[in-house]
Amino acid sequence: MTTALPMNVPMSGLPERVRIHEVGPRDGLQNEKGTVPVEVKAEFIERLAAAGLTTIEATSFVHPKWVPQLADAEELFPRVAALASSGVRLPVLVPNDRGLERALALGATEVAVFGSATESFAKANLNRTVDEALAMFAPVVARxxxxxxxxxxxxxxxxxxxxxxxxxxxxxxxxxxRLLDLGCDELSLGDTIGAATPGHVTALLDALTGGGTPLQRVAVHFHDTYGQALSNTLAALQRGVTTVDASAGGLGGCPYAKSATGNLATEDLVWMLNGLGIDTGVDIGRLTATSVWMAGQLGRPSPSRTVRALSHQEQQS
Structure with missing residues (x-):
């Protein structure tokens, strides 16, 4: 796919490089109603890696009862594990000790736990209070x-x-x-229902740094419910964050928060970062082609504006 690129006009005070934590195969697909075949998931991950993404969240070792879409974790992970030899990181979500055990058995080298800043969502997502969830995570993180x-x-x-x-x-x-104090290497701040605005983002980052948390250990994870994901990302970059979560094609939502719409589209993020002269290592043409392919597998167009614009240009050329 021949790809138009934005004019490169840097802004002062921004990082030279951003690491994109690609969540499409896990967060992007977890809420799909129809089962996505394991072969398609594996090819999706392989295509994302070929496009230059070096951190790709592969799956979740959650009980199949809660997230049926990810019931094939044991089958999927071995299909893509060889990507690690080329430097691709393949983190997986583990909700508890049993999930960690399953991940360890397959040779996973990076895992994630999933907490909540609020009592209501902790109850809905984990059936625990915030304190109880953190207590559950403590031995998982330690192990x-x-x-x-x-x-x-x-x-x-x-x-x-x-x-x-x-x-x-x-x-x-x-x-x-408290999550970092448990021993987590990185904290990803989730705007699960897309309600954040730039000032709110800045205030939270300032509160963390004021408490001694270095932003090198912080990532941001924005949803685009109100069209604020890119502006919130820019605010985070201006404060010094260098890791941004995104989902190829803008796929995703949250099965336990019905008001949560799609994640920040990786293509939209890469387009903005390219224009700012910030290195990501991602080939936006190959990434867009991957999302067009995935949209075909799911039977609906990609919600990403950049995917739609670039694929339209390709059709017209």
């Missing part, structure tokens, strides 16, 4: 670290909750610090 694994801590509902409304900045920061 993973003892095994030499890298551990990420996801924190959902950092900016807004469908049951509780706006989330106080210090509340989200405090739970985030």
């Amino acid at each position: 993973a670290k003892d095994a030499g694994l890298r551990v990420r801590g996801y924190l959902s509902m950092c900016f807004g909750d469908p049951w509780e409304g706006s989330v106080p900045v210090e509340q989200a920061a405090a739970v985030g610090r």
Whole structure:
């Protein structure tokens, strides 16, 4: 696919490179109603790697009862594990000790736990209070670290909750610090329902740094419910964040928060970063072609504006 590129006009105060944490194969597909064949998932991951993405969240070792779409984790992971030899990181989500055990048995080297900044979502997603969830994660994180694994801590509902409304900045920061104190190497701040705006993002990042958390250990994970994902990302980059979660083609949602729409589209993110002169290592043409292919597998167009624009240009050329 021949791809138009934005004019490269850097802005001061931004990082030279951003690592994209691609969540499409896990977060992007987990809420699909129809089962996506394991062969398609494996090819999706392989295509994303070929497009230059070096961190691709492959799957989740959650009980199939809760997320049926990811019931094939044991079959999928071995199909793509060889990508690690070429430097591709393949983190997986583990909700508890049993999930970690399954991941370890397959040779996973990076895992993630998934917490909540609010009591309502902790109850809906994990059937526990925030304190109980953190207590459940503590031995999981400790065991993973003892095994030499890298551990990420996801924190959902950092900016807004469908049951509780706006989330106080210090509340989200405090739970985030507790996840890091458990031993997580990285904290991903999730805007699960897409309610954040740039000032809110800046305030939360400032609260974390004010409490001693270096932004090198912080990632951001925005949903585009209200069209704010890119502006929120830019605000985070201006504060010093260098890791951004995104989903190829804008796929995704959350099965436990019905107001959560798609993730920030990786193509939209790469387009903006290309224009700012920020290196990602991603070939936007190959990435767009991958999302067009995946949209065909799912039987509907990609919600990504960049995918639609570039694929239209390709059809016209």
